[in-house]
Structure formats: structure tokens, C-alpha cells
Amino acid sequence: MARNDDRRILLADAGVAVLARDGARGLTHRAVDREAKVPLGTASNYFTTRDLLIRALVSRIEQRLTPAPETLARLGVREPSRELFAEYLRDIVRRLSAEPEVTLALFELRLEAGRRPEVGKVMGEWLRAGFDGDVAFNSAAGLPGGRGAIALFHYAIDGLMLDRLTLSIDPETSTDDVIEALVAGLLPSNA
Secondary structure (H helix, E strand, C coil): CCHHHHHHHHHHHHHHHHHHHHHHCCCCCCHHHHCCCCCCCCHHHHHCHHHHHHHHHHHHHHHHCCCCHHHHHHHCEEEEEEEHHHHHHHHHHHHHHHHHHHHHHHHHHHHHHHHHHHHHHHHHHHHHHHHHHHHHHHHHHHCCCCHHHHHHHHEEEHHHHHHHCCCCCCCCCCHHHHHHHHHHHHHCCCC
């Protein structure tokens, strides 16, 4: 069977769908094959171990959640401010909300990372690299908030997305209003 990028993407997207719907315990090579509607054994042909399958899912999640270059360019020409920081946060929440299946799969992998050290290793590497990249981007863009503030915003956005994708504690409050409150509460007014 010819290996190709399109097939890898198809299988990874199918794995994301299985993970979001059935959780980590439901993520098997066979389940991915069924979801992708390919012959049984295809996923294990491309990803010979569960670890390689999970790495492929992490990579695909990253691809699907990466900000659009035009959004970064549009925001990157604005004067750094709390309002601009809020716009970046809105973009993050918009991307996470637009891809609920991907976001749920990401949460499933993070939960599984707490149970299985091998998944924790993969997720830990990915999360640390992403966090360090966010801190570097924030600093280079001249946005307010250092490493500690970026960590607090990650915690807050994760909680907000968990709330919005599962059972909300306050569904009447708009996501934009929550973001405004987060920025106001976590960044000093002189930032």
C-alpha cells in the first residue's frame, strides 16, 4: 500500500474523531480504520504503535488549531495593549470553539496523559513547547503579561473551553464577556 500524506491526514482526523467521541479507551487502530472507512489494518500500517498513533494525533491537533497567518499579521500591526491581548485570546477561543471535536480530543489526551506516562511524555513535550512559544510570541509582540500571566491565561482558557464544550456553569454569559473579565482580572490596568 502506498504511503501518502493525504492518507495520514485522513487517519489522523479519524483518530481525532474517535478520541473526541469515545475517549482514550476507545482509541484503537481498528476504530480509526472504521472511522476513516479504510480497510482494517490501514492505521496500524501507518502508525505501527499506539504511541505513534498518539503522536500523529497530537501533530494533527496542532495543525488544525494553529492560528491563520493572516490573523497574526492583522493583529501584529496593532499597538500592544490589553485590548489587543484580548483579541488574541478571542482568536484562540474562536479556533478552539470552531473545532469542538479537536478541542475535546485534546482534552481527552490531556486526561489520558495523567493516567499513562507514555502519553504524558508526548503531551508534556507538546504543551511545554507551545507554552514557551506563546511566551516568546507575547514578548516579541510587546504584549502585556509575562510568563506567569500567560500561564494564568492558559489555565483560564482551558477552563472556559471545558465549560463551553461540556456542561456550562453560566451559559448566559457570553464568551466575549468572559474573555474581557479574564483580561481585566489577570492583567494589571497599567499593562
